[in-house]
Amino acid sequence: MSLSQQEVEHIAKLARLELSEEQKELYREQLSAILDYIAKLRELDTKDIHPTAGGGLPQMTLRVDEAHPGLATDELLSNAPKAEDEQFKIPPVFE
Amino acid sequence: MSNLTDLTLSEMCAGLGARKFSSHELVQAALDQIAKFDSSLHAFLNLAAESALKQADDADKNHQPDKPLQGIPIAIKDVLMIEGLPCTCGSKILEGFIAPYTATSVKRLKEAGAIIIGKTNMDEFAMGSSTEHSAYGVTHNPWDTSRVPGGSSGGSAAAVAAHYVPVALGTDTGGSIRQPASLCGVTGLKTTYGRVSRYGLVAFGSSLDTVGAFGRMAEDVATIFSIMAGRDEKDATSVNQPVPQIKFDHEAMRGLKIGVPKEYFITGMQPEVEEKTRAAIEMLKNLGAEIHEISLPHTEYALPVYYIIAPAEASANLARYDGIRYGPRAEADNLWDVYFKTRGGKFGAEVARRIMIGTYALSAGYYDAYYGQAQKVRTLIKRDFENAFKDVDVIAAPTAPTTAFKIGEHVNDPLAMYLEDVFTLPANLAGVPGISFNIGFDKNNLPVGLQLIGPHFREDLLLRVTHTYQQATDWHKKQPPL
Numbered sequence: 001m002s003l004s005q006q007e008v009e010h011i012a013k014l015a016r017l018e019l020s021e022e023q024k025e026l027y028r029e030q031l032s033a034i035l036d037y038i039a040k041l042r043e044l045d046t047k048d049i050h051p052t053a054g055g056g057l058p059q060m061t062l063r064v065d066e067a068h069p070g071l072a073t074d075e076l077l078s079n080a081p082k083a084e085d086e087q088f089k090i091p092p093v094f095e
Numbered sequence: 096m097s098n099l100t101d102l103t104l105s106e107m108c109a110g111l112g113a114r115k116f117s118s119h120e121l122v123q124a125a126l127d128q129i130a131k132f133d134s135s136l137h138a139f140l141n142l143a144a145e146s147a148l149k150q151a152d153d154a155d156k157n158h159q160p161d162k163p164l165q166g167i168p169i170a171i172k173d174v175l176m177i178e179g180l181p182c183t184c185g186s187k188i189l190e191g192f193i194a195p196y197t198a199t200s201v202k203r204l205k206e207a208g209a210i211i212i213g214k215t216n217m218d219e220f221a222m223g224s225s226t227e228h229s230a231y232g233v234t235h236n237p238w239d240t241s242r243v244p245g246g247s248s249g250g251s252a253a254a255v256a257a258h259y260v261p262v263a264l265g266t267d268t269g270g271s272i273r274q275p276a277s278l279c280g281v282t283g284l285k286t287t288y289g290r291v292s293r294y295g296l297v298a299f300g301s302s303l304d305t306v307g308a309f310g311r312m313a314e315d316v317a318t319i320f321s322i323m324a325g326r327d328e329k330d331a332t333s334v335n336q337p338v339p340q341i342k343f344d345h346e347a348m349r350g351l352k353i354g355v356p357k358e359y360f361i362t363g364m365q366p367e368v369e370e371k372t373r374a375a376i377e378m379l380k381n382l383g384a385e386i387h388e389i390s391l392p393h394t395e396y397a398l399p400v401y402y403i404i405a406p407a408e409a410s411a412n413l414a415r416y417d418g419i420r421y422g423p424r425a426e427a428d429n430l431w432d433v434y435f436k437t438r439g440g441k442f443g444a445e446v447a448r449r450i451m452i453g454t455y456a457l458s459a460g461y462y463d464a465y466y467g468q469a470q471k472v473r474t475l476i477k478r479d480f481e482n483a484f485k486d487v488d489v490i491a492a493p494t495a496p497t498t499a500f501k502i503g504e505h506v507n508d509p510l511a512m513y514l515e516d517v518f519t520l521p522a523n524l525a526g527v528p529g530i531s532f533n534i535g536f537d538k539n540n541l542p543v544g545l546q547l548i549g550p551h552f553r554e555d556l557l558l559r560v561t562h563t564y565q566q567a568t569d570w571h572k573k574q575p576p577l
Contacts, residue, residue: 008451015176015410015454016417017447018439027451034452037510038399044475051470052477052524054302054332061335064330075195078518081424088419091430 001039002032099124101574104167104261104315111166117150118166118210125168125212125556128259132577135185136235138244138253140173141181142213147176165208170254170263174221175201175306176295180211183230184297185219188416188441190423196483199327200264200306207322215250215263219443220413221271221299223247224515227506228445233501236279237575238541242499245275245515248309252279255309256575260577262310262319268294268303269401270495270519273531276309277494277544278561280533282561282571283309285519287551288526289334292327297411300405303523312571313532313561315335317341318552341556347559348383351492354487355386358394360516364451364496369542372493375534377563379491382563391479396472401511403456403469404524410453413446423498446507460485473524480525484550489560493518494531494544522548530557540576 008028012019012081019027073086099121110116118395126144133139147168154166176182176194183189189497197205204212218228226234226249234249236242237257244253248265252275255263265272267285276283284307291306298304306323311317326335355376360369408540418424418437425436434441483490495515505512522529528551531544545564549557567569 007455011451011455011458012439014436014458015450016414016438017442017450018435019447023447027448030448031451031455033510034402034448035455038402038469041396041399041403041472042464044396044468044472046468046475049471049474051467052473053470061279062331071195076420079192079195079364079421081418081422090419091428091433092431 002034003028003035100128100258102261103311104318106260107167108163112160115206116460118154119148121166122147122151122210122212125259127559128257129213130161130224131375132257133259135240136237136253137232138215138234138250138257138259139170139213140183140185140216140231140250143180143211144487145208147212154208154210157206161431162208163318164204167209168212168260169204169209170213170215170251170260171211172217172248172263172265174217174266174290174297175264176297177201177211177214180214181212183231184221185217185231186441186446187230188422188437192421196295199292199329200323201295203323204245204319212250212260215248215254216307217250218247219268219446221247221268221346222409222449224270224274224512225500225502225505226250227502228443230443233502236499237577238280239499241395241506242541243502245278245495245499247271249273249275250275251309251314252281252283255279255281255311257577258574262308262315264306264308264319267305267307267523268300269405269523270516272307272528273419273519273546274495274515276531277546278499278542279571280542280573281309281311282313282316282532282573283307283530283555284320284558285522285529286320286324286554287528289332290336290552290554291323292330292333292529294329300408301412302408303405305523309537312565313530313558314343317558320558322476330552333338336552341555341558343559343562347556347563348379351384351489351560352487353384353386354380354389354483354489354490356389356391356394356483358391359492359511361496361517364493365498365537367537368493368496368498368543371535372545375545376491378567379564380559382567389483389490391483391521393472393475393479394521397476397524398513398517400469400472400476400524401516402452403465404473406449406453407456407466408453410450410457414449416441417509431548445509475523477525480521480527480548488549492548494546498537498539498541498543518546527551528554530561532561532565533573535570536573
């Protein structure tokens with residue numbers, strides 16, 4: 001199958017990736033080739049097959065639901081590109 | 096190069112115990128080896144030289160025999176967080192990020208006394224089979240510096256092959272420990288899904304990611320494995336299964352049935368790889384194993400299943416890199432453009448490709464045809480292994496279809512690169528453990544690896560069979576011509 005330029009733009013928009021015109025064309029070709037390859041899966045009849053989600057091991061368990069101290073606010077904010085008053089600072093969302 | 100860095104992990108531990116040398120000398124020897132060779136190999140992204148030497152001095156002053164790794168220098172793939180050290184995952188989108196806490200796997204090794212000397216290079220977010228997708232430059236194969244070390248844990252594999260460190264941690268989502276172990280001629284263990292905690296591991300494909308280790312021999316890998324493995328409350332996917340202390344005796348091969356899957360010998364694989372693989376299997380037979388041809392009929396579907404499931408999970412996991420909470424931010428006057436420009440500008444080409452494949456496979460109208468179908472075929476691949484392990488104890492196969500390829504050879508052809516993992520992906524889809532170790536060299540003096548795959552939680556069996564092979568051969572003792 002061959003993706004159109006519009007489809008690549010739509011995927012990039014969903015994925016929040018800014019692409020140049022050259023990148024759009026390159027990815028259009030490469031993604032089309034990869035999707036062609038994985039289309040091979042359609043050969044198989046999987047009507048009565050149960051899907052495997054996750055690693056598929058049954059014993060996984062949650063810890064007891066008790067509060068534990070987490071990381072300190074200032075430690076976490078120390079990696080932020082912009083922070084102010086113990087908060088992440090971002091451009092305005094509402095005018 | 097005959098010095099302290101040539102010692103294996105167990106020899107280092109014994110020497111430290113007997114006070115033949117100090118931890119300071121060991122760490123300094125590792126740093127010297129790195130200073131000497133890493134300008135041409137580039138296995139490390141950053142070093143923690145000062146803190147490593149300080150920890151070594153502390154270890155020398157206060158010997159604690161209950162700490163099995165006390166004073167031993169080790170290296171960690173830059174996808175596992177260590178408090179206070181950078182963690183880039185080979186990506187520009189985490190440039191400058193300092194880890195706020197330590198991964199459980201690393202914490203357990205540190206508690207056992209290990210000294211972290213640095214973080215190793217990798218394909219960006221562990222996506223790749225050559226380390227060429229690192230945003231910080233490629234790692235070179237110690238056996239031939241014009242070639243790749245494999246990937247994504249190429250830096251850790253090269254660091255062990257070049258005798259910088261006796262052991263190093265890696266991660267394996269589709270072959271990222273076993274394939275570089277094969278290409279660098281070292282021993283690399285991919286653990287059972289859920290066996291080692293992933294708390295503090297930066298996520299790629301959450302239903303596939305595993306933490307494992309490289310060493311020059313099975314015995315050393317086993318030591319690291321036994322310390323790291325086991326339930327961790329901070330990772331709900333870590334499994335509560337007893338971790339065995341692995342006994343290396345002469346009993347591993349008694350009555351052992353090894354299955355050789357006919358689907359793992361494909362046209363297009365390097366003839367010498369097949370030749371060496373068959374020879375190594377013959378050797379295992381001579382050592383006492385029974386060899387059976389088996390079939391894993393859905394093998395050919397593993398690659399397409401993987402390249403739906405892993406990118407789909409990656410597209411969700413990597414949504415967190417938005418320029419808001421950590422990493423660099425591309426400035427813009429609205430939030431939408433901050434996301435677009437940060438992600439578009441900072442993710443490398445392979446990561447962008449996989450995010451887009453995953454986004455497409457999960458998008459409205461395509462979910463059932465791609466992701467849903469892939470999950471069902473994954474069930475068939477898992478069943479292949481379940482059926483095989485009714486008849487045999489271990490599966491033996493090539494690790495990779497080729498030996499180390501030239502830097503740049505596959506970099507513009509994503510599908511050719513993906514084929515590198517054709518023999519390693521199925522174990523990740525089934526969640527079972529695998530190991531790769533050196534079984535000889537091709538005509539260019541490049542290492543060839545044999546892969547063993549076992550049932551869930553039977554790392555002990557893989558390590559014991561590998562050990563038996565390594566007792567009878569000396570491929571694992573060969574040193575690269577640095």
